[in-house]
Amino acid sequence: MSNPSLLILAGDGIGPEVMTQVQRIIGWFGDKRGLKFDVSEDLVGGAAYDKHGVPLHDDTMAKAQEVDAVLLGAVGGPKYDDLDFSVKPERGLLRLRKEMDLFANLRPAQCFDALADFSSLKTDIVSGLDIMIVRELTSGVYFGEPRGIFEEGNERVGINTQRYTESEIERGARAAFELAMKRDKRLCSMEKANVMESGILWREVVNEVAKDYPEVEVSHMYADNGAMQLVRAPKQFDVIYTDNLFGDILSDCAAMLTGSLGMLPSASLGAPMENGRPKALYEPVHGSAPDIAGQGKANPCACVLSFAMALRYSFSEGEEADRLEAAVEKVLADGVRTADLMQAEGGAPVSTSEMGDALLAAL
Amino acid sequence: MSNPSLLILAGDGIGPEVMTQVQRIIGWFGDKRGLKFDVSEDLVGGAAYDKHGVPLHDDTMAKAQEVDAVLLGAVGGPKYDDLDFSVKPERGLLRLRKEMDLFANLRPAQCFDALADFSSLKTDIVSGLDIMIVRELTSGVYFGEPRGIFEEGNERVGINTQRYTESEIERGARAAFELAMKRDKRLCSMEKANVMESGILWREVVNEVAKDYPEVEVSHMYADNGAMQLVRAPKQFDVIYTDNLFGDILSDCAAMLTGSLGMLPSASLGAPMENGRPKALYEPVHGSAPDIAGQGKANPCACVLSFAMALRYSFSEGEEADRLEAAVEKVLADGVRTADLMQAEGGAPVSTSEMGDALLAAL
Numbered sequence: 026m027s028n029p030s031l032l033i034l035a036g037d038g039i040g041p042e043v044m045t046q047v048q049r050i051i052g053w054f055g056d057k058r059g060l061k062f063d064v065s066e067d068l069v070g071g072a073a074y075d076k077h078g079v080p081l082h083d084d085t086m087a088k089a090q091e092v093d094a095v096l097l098g099a100v101g102g103p104k105y106d107d108l109d110f111s112v113k114p115e116r117g118l119l120r121l122r123k124e125m126d127l128f129a130n131l132r133p134a135q136c137f138d139a140l141a142d143f144s145s146l147k148t149d150i151v152s153g154l155d156i157m158i159v160r161e162l163t164s165g166v167y168f169g170e171p172r173g174i175f176e177e178g179n180e181r182v183g184i185n186t187q188r189y190t191e192s193e194i195e196r197g198a199r200a201a202f203e204l205a206m207k208r209d210k211r212l213c214s215m216e217k218a219n220v221m222e223s224g225i226l227w228r229e230v231v232n233e234v235a236k237d238y239p240e241v242e243v244s245h246m247y248a249d250n251g252a253m254q255l256v257r258a259p260k261q262f263d264v265i266y267t268d269n270l271f272g273d274i275l276s277d278c279a280a281m282l283t284g285s286l287g288m289l290p291s292a293s294l295g296a297p298m299e300n301g302r303p304k305a306l307y308e309p310v311h312g313s314a315p316d317i318a319g320q321g322k323a324n325p326c327a328c329v330l331s332f333a334m335a336l337r338y339s340f341s342e343g344e345e346a347d348r349l350e351a352a353v354e355k356v357l358a359d360g361v362r363t364a365d366l367m368q369a370e371g372g373a374p375v376s377t378s379e380m381g382d383a384l385l386a387a388l
Numbered sequence: 389m390s391n392p393s394l395l396i397l398a399g400d401g402i403g404p405e406v407m408t409q410v411q412r413i414i415g416w417f418g419d420k421r422g423l424k425f426d427v428s429e430d431l432v433g434g435a436a437y438d439k440h441g442v443p444l445h446d447d448t449m450a451k452a453q454e455v456d457a458v459l460l461g462a463v464g465g466p467k468y469d470d471l472d473f474s475v476k477p478e479r480g481l482l483r484l485r486k487e488m489d490l491f492a493n494l495r496p497a498q499c500f501d502a503l504a505d506f507s508s509l510k511t512d513i514v515s516g517l518d519i520m521i522v523r524e525l526t527s528g529v530y531f532g533e534p535r536g537i538f539e540e541g542n543e544r545v546g547i548n549t550q551r552y553t554e555s556e557i558e559r560g561a562r563a564a565f566e567l568a569m570k571r572d573k574r575l576c577s578m579e580k581a582n583v584m585e586s587g588i589l590w591r592e593v594v595n596e597v598a599k600d601y602p603e604v605e606v607s608h609m610y611a612d613n614g615a616m617q618l619v620r621a622p623k624q625f626d627v628i629y630t631d632n633l634f635g636d637i638l639s640d641c642a643a644m645l646t647g648s649l650g651m652l653p654s655a656s657l658g659a660p661m662e663n664g665r666p667k668a669l670y671e672p673v674h675g676s677a678p679d680i681a682g683q684g685k686a687n688p689c690a691c692v693l694s695f696a697m698a699l700r701y702s703f704s705e706g707e708e709a710d711r712l713e714a715a716v717e718k719v720l721a722d723g724v725r726t727a728d729l730m731q732a733e734g735g736a737p738v739s740t741s742e743m744g745d746a747l748l749a750a751l
């Protein structure tokens with residue numbers, strides 16, 4: 026049997042640097058744990074635009090459809106700020122999500138013990154935090170039509186469309202309930218059903234799906250209250266299920282509660298392929314951080330932990346994922362810190378590759 | 389000359405209780421400061437539904453259009469959860485906003501010195517916090533058409549429309565820039581221009597308006613990053629300008645940073661009337677809190693501070709507004725606390741009317 030295949034799209038900014046460390050980790054799993062992957066690489070985002078004039082080449086899109094999992098670094102940068110909307114780096118990422126039909130975006134917001142202090146929130150509010158946000162990723166206002174800037178009378182009007190079908194809401198909900206079953210069996214769904222009809226439908230469908238998961242305790246919250254509750258008492262949540270746009274904002278809010286964005290991975294999953302594995306793309310939550318790109322300062326942990334999610338969700342290697350996650354925790358407990366994890370009073374930070382060294386040593 | 393007129397819509401839940409204290413304060417300004425108001429009262433939300441079968445009677449709407457300012461308590465409650473969308477308590481509030489054309493929603497997020505400890509965030513991150521969020525309030529996805537739940541093939545689809553004209557974006561931006569000029573002269577505009585065309589138009593118009601305010605330092609942030617930055621380092625902001633839906637979520641997030649939702653007022657302003665005063669509605673940020681309604685536990689400060697905003701923005705009585713705000717700060721500094729402002733270790737809380745007593749004494 027051939028090895029499972031990975032497509033690495035390192036992208037822009039710090040993407041390539043952090044991905045180099047992930048490649049070393051992938052190599053380690055091949056050498057030491059007999060988990061060999063066929064790894065190929067390609068361009069996405071600004072890097073793809075520079076070469077091809079588009080943020081994702083059709084050939085790259087085709088490859089992404091064929092591999093077992095895609096690992097993505099980050100896209101975007103000030104250099105591309107003035108590009109037309111249709112070729113902005115982000116469009117490459119959005120095209121991958123849409124065409125691979127990656128409807129379930131898993132965004133854990135986890136507070137590492139060694140870093141609890143690092144949050145802007147009081148330590149007791151966040152220590153031990155472990156939330157899983159499931160964000161619908163292929164629909165809603167991100168993709169709804171009509172959209173655009175139109176002339177109307179003697180002025181322009183900007184239009185986007187929030188649009189959710191029952192089946193779109195349902196498949197994401199199932200993914201969220203399945204995760205809740207493996208966790209603390211609590212699911213909170215967030216929308217604005219008091220203002221938006223799409224939110225009313227959302228709530229109805231979630232309640233319908235809930236009937237198939239009688240063990241899961243379901244609650245509903247308006248998204249504005251959700252943002253408040255995340256700030257006030259985040260540990261009240263187990264799994265949160267929400268739409269593409271609310272999920273974008275709420276998952277970033279939740280991520281920042283942990284105080285260490287450089288630590289947070291994500292998985293975007295679609296339907297099972299013929300081999301039973303889900304279509305999948307893994308990426309860190311942080312962006313391309315152009316301000317520190319190319320300086321060896323970036324924290325590779327979020328990207329490394331995204332590979333751990335790949336081991337768990339694409340390759341059913343939960344134990345190997347645990348091993349990798351434990352290595353990250355050990356390194357943190359040992360006090361190894363990239364610049365983003367330094368407190369004001371801390372010592373000297375390690376570089377991106379030194380963090381990679383430490384992770385390999387811990388493995 | 390006749391007295392300026394106020395319409396009080398106490399609404400549901402704790403609305404009437406907190407409004408009773410505001411009435412006492414209004415009386416005090418009439419008696420002691422010669423600031424007399426003609427006060428009338430009417431129903432909104434569930435209370436209006438119970439009597440008229442609609443959450444805002446046409447007569448009430450007409451009255452609201454005629455008075456100098458509306459003071460609103462809160463709307464909603466579990467009793468009304470199963471009502472049809474079109475007659476939910478919230479629709480009463482949304483109708484007032486829309487028909488009075490209250491396009492600029494001012495939401496200060498201010499951390500009171502005496503309460504800095506009360507935040508879930510570390511004290512140094514929030515102490516002295518003073519942000520003004522200006523949320524566009526009459527357009528966007530709250531009101532855009534088409535909207536509804538439709539049949540499509542053999543399933544239903546929920547649709548809402550985000551829709552902003554240049555002039556809608558512009559008038560809110562002007563209100564935000566005017567406020568920035570009176571504050572620290574910094575304005576951050578938030579949207580998702582990387583994903584939504586309406587966000588691109590938003591950014592363009594803000595940049596256009598900025599030309600008329602060369603002294604104001606303008607920045608732009610994606611709304612997801614905005615949520616992160618609010619949690620990470622809220623004091624970086626002075627004025628934030630954002631749309632109806634992002635504003636709903638981000639202002640609640642910002643409100644919760646202060647840790648004391650029971651303290652936060654808001655003003656919703658429209659165009660100037662014939663007498664030069666803007667159309668205006670003032671309301672606390674907190675909701676109707678049905679769990680504590682009718683128990684004399686509610687904190688009236690947010691509603692009292694909303695009246696202070698009325699003094700400032702509707703009646704150009706900035707000094708009297710300062711006086712009222714100073715009274716609130718004094719009472720807090722003296723350690724007077726309603727239940728919501730108690731730390732675990734605190735003594736006995738005061739009741740809603742005792743807080744009113746303390747405020748009057750401080751005045």
Ligand SMILES: CC(C)[C@H](C(=O)O)[C@@H](O)C(=O)O
Pocket residue numbers: 115118119273582583612
């Ligand atoms: C880069 C951008 C298009 C993207 C989004 O808005 O979804 C990002 O913020 C994210 O959350 O993955």
Ligand SMILES: CC(C)[C@H](C(=O)O)[C@@H](O)C(=O)O
Pocket residue numbers: 219220249478481482636
């Ligand atoms: C009550 C509700 C309709 C309202 C809104 O969504 O605008 C509230 O959350 C607010 O922020 O004033």
